Amino acid sequence: MEIKVKQGSLTDTACDVLVVNLFENTKSPGGATGAVDKALDNIISAYVIEKEGFKGKLNETYVIPTYGKIPADKVLLVGLGKPEDFCLNQVREVASTAIRKAVSLKAKHICTILHGAGIAGLNAFDCAQMVTEGTILGSYKFSKYKSKDENKPEEKIESVEIVELDNSKITDIEKGLIKGQLIAQATNFARDMVNEPPAVVTPTKLAEIAQSIEGIECTIIEKDEAEKLGMEAYLAVAKGSAQPPKFIHMIYKPIGEPKKKVAIIGKGITFDSGGLDIKPAASMVHMKDDMAGSAAVIATMSILSKLNPEVEVHGIVAACENMPGGHAYKPDDILKAMNGKTIEVDNTDAEGRLTLADAICYAVNLKVDQIVDIATLTGACLVALGRMASGIMGNNQDLINDLIKSADIGGERLWQLPLYDEYKEALKSPVADFKNSGSREAGASLAGIFLKEFVDDIPWAHIDIAGPAMLDKDIKELSKGPSGTGVRTLVNYLLSI
Known part of the structure; x- marks a missing residue:
């Protein structure tokens, strides 16, 4: 069109x-x-x-x-x-x-x-x-x-x-049109990635898509190198799958001196069966969308060289599947994250936070100024906010406020959830530094409390898109199915710096 x-x-x-x-x-x-x-x-x-x-x-x-x-x-x-x-x-x-x-x-x-x-x-x-x-x-x-019906052309x-x-408005209209095309096409690009079957969009396919993006650098860290880097939490999740994990690191650099270095991290579970703590059949449907966070990050990275934000952006995706194969990680396993902290596996279906933990540690080692992660992380967030809003939490109120404003401009909604210190009690472990899951209460915030253990003192925000990532009906400009949520928020934020 x-x-x-x-x-x-x-x-x-x-x-x-x-x-x-x-x-x-x-x-x-x-x-x-x-x-x-x-x-x-x-x-x-x-x-x-x-x-x-x-x-x-x-x-x-x-x-x-x-x-x-x-x-x-x-x-x-x-x-x-x-x-x-x-x-x-x-x-x-x-x-x-x-x-x-x-x-x-x-x-x-x-x-x-x-x-x-x-x-x-x-x-x-x-x-x-x-x-x-x-x-x-x-x-x-x-x-x-x-299937295409040759006798019924597609509308x-x-x-x-x-x-x-008014001729004086034409130039501004043309410029606005170009920006709108880039942002909308990137959103639809994310929707396409999520819509594809999980047999198609594997970790390897995500890596290939990232490598095909023009105007950025892209490095794929394979399993052996990830092991050397100490990504035990991420690699544990991948163990039960026949698909090899792919840790994706994309870099956009502006023409001049960057105002900031920002890491945007997307959860990249290309299919989530729940692992050995396997999901019921009804809950496993649509689990191809568990890489919606990575789709948002990859789609955002795909247009940065055309929009030219004045920040250096590191797009990071720890891509893998969570499957119950013979080598799958188990409840009661103890994993060591990249920063040396140990994690008792309480539930193998709380896997996204394990992959994000190592991805956040990797971003910390890059000495970035800010970290924003985006993930279909908890069913609790869907229960709390429905499909009309994503949850946001973090350790820096200015960053959270800026992201909420950027979401509003893009027609997306973020609602702040708390990270009270008292929540840490539910993650206590007798055998490790903490567990990967705890009480059913405040589940979205507990996941945020877990991730906070890996960010050091870098300004960080976590966006839980479990609700809006997959719509069960048409909502405003978006049709039923994958929404591409997060793309407009991330793009608007990066352009605002």
């Missing part, structure tokens, strides 16, 4: 579907929507609003045939909701609603108003970015493994054109 910008009038533009908008309870449209209404002999105001009762509620739609009165075949009217509630995140959401409706109308060529940049008075660059993100995210489909949008009358 090609997305482009055109200077001109909506009423003079030929396309299959022309997208315009309306705030809630507007009786007489103004701006570009008003111009289209006038060209259609006031059908929007006199019929759609007055007779049909179109309210303009957020994401409400109405399709109007033009009968040749303007070059567009149909007009798609989309509600913006209440003016006082309208923001850039809703621009993205409205654009996704419009593109989905256009697909259902079997349209090929779409023209659209720049939502938010007219009466709402929002910045044209930002609006173009959001319209582009919403268009790309909203049109996402993963149909790679579905697919070929082009979307943002039409703007």
